[in-house]
Amino acid sequence: NAGVTQTPKFRILKIGQSMTLQCTQDMNHNYMYWYRQDPGMGLKLIYYSVGAGITDKGEVPNGYNVSRSTTEDFPLRLELAAPSQTSVYFCATAGTGVTGELFFGEGSRLTVL
Amino acid sequence: GESVGLHLPTLSVQEGDNSIINCAYSNSASDYFIWYKQESGKGPQFIIDIRSNMDKRQGQRVTVLLNKTVKHLSLQIAATQPGDSAVYFCAERGHGDYKLSFGAGTTVTVRA
Numbered sequence: 001n002a003g004v005t006q007t008p009k010f011r012i013l014k015i016g017q018s019m020t021l022q023c024t025q026d027m028n029h030n031y032m033y034w035y036r037q038d039p040g041m042g043l044k045l046i047y048y049s050v051g052a053g054i055t056d057k058g059e060v061p062n063g064y065n066v067s068r069s070t071t072e073d074f075p076l077r078l079e080l081a082a083p084s085q086t087s088v089y090f091c092a093t094a095g096t097g098v099t100g101e102l103f104f105g106e107g108s109r110l111t112v113l
Numbered sequence: 114g115e116s117v118g119l120h121l122p123t124l125s126v127q128e129g130d131n132s133i134i135n136c137a138y139s140n141s142a143s144d145y146f147i148w149y150k151q152e153s154g155k156g157p158q159f160i161i162d163i164r165s166n167m168d169k170r171q172g173q174r175v176t177v178l179l180n181k182t183v184k185h186l187s188l189q190i191a192a193t194q195p196g197d198s199a200v201y202f203c204a205e206r207g208h209g210d211y212k213l214s215f216g217a218g219t220t221v222t223v224r225a
Contacts, residue, residue: 004156031211040122042202042215043157050211058212090156094211101147102213104156 002026006091006105013081013112021076021108023091031094032074033102034058034066036087043090049074081112123220132190134219136203139184143205147213148177148188151200160188160201190221198223 007022025032030051035043035058045058049068063085065077078085088109092102126132138146144165149157161172163179163186170177176189186203200220204213 033212035215040217042217045212045214048212059214092156101159101162102157104158106156107154 004091004093004103004105006089006108008108009106010109011111013078013110015081015083015112017081018077018079019081019110021078021089021091021110023074023076023105024072025074025091025093025103026072027093027095027103028071029093029095029103030071031096032068033092033094034064034074034076035090035092036060036085037090037107038087046076046089078110081110083112086110086112121219122217123222125222125224126193127224128193128195130193132188132193132197132221134188134190134201134203134221136186136188136216137184138186138203138205138216140205140207140214141184142207144208145206146177146179146186147204147206148175148186149202149204149215150197151202151218153199157202193221193223195223195225197221 004025033048034046037043044060047066049055052071055066088107090107091105094102147162148160150160151157161177163170163177174191178187200218202215202218204215
């Protein structure tokens with residue numbers, strides 16, 4: 001099992017460009033999350049999903065969009081990239097929403113210049 | 114603001130000594146707490162968790178203590194090894210919630 005796979009691992013964007021960070025899981029987990037991690041900081045929740053067709057905002061959703069058309073995929077879309085979106089993005093999954101164990105991908109490092 | 118935070122951003126510990134990493138939280142409705150370890154360039158990995166109806170839980174070389182009176186959580190690592198060098202995060206989940214809130218993290222460096 002690959003677990004949680006994120007692509008790309010690294011990306012440089014110009015201000016105003018758009019892109020999609022991909023997240024795929026083969027764990028058949030219902031719950032999926034997108035976090036961002038700024039240098040020296042903890043993780044901030046951007047969006048999450050409790051199942052296919054259901055998404056909800058987290059703590060810092062502005063400037064991002066998500067979709068969840070399948071159980072496996074949870075892409076994060078950045079529209080009109082800004083320098084403030086320079087960060088490392090982590091996708092995570094959980095089998096249930098009750099226990100705390102999230103399974104994280106390796107991260108996607110995004111730089112907006 | 115954040116509901117979970119750590120007391121110290123860095124901790125240096127001699128190999129073989131015990132490490133104690135502290136975390137304070139402010140949300141009294143939180144009923145589930147988790148510690149994660151993040152090695153350089155990787156995603157966080159689950160270490161141990163504890164429910165609010167417990168005050169202590171032990172794993173392999175790790176112990177989590179929960180003091181609900183003062184809203185304090187700690188992670189103890191026994192016989193710290195070089196492989197324990199990482200950033201450690203505490204996280205909490207509210208009752209019935211599906212989301213985790215993370216603290217800022219403590220960077221642990223193990224001296225040989």
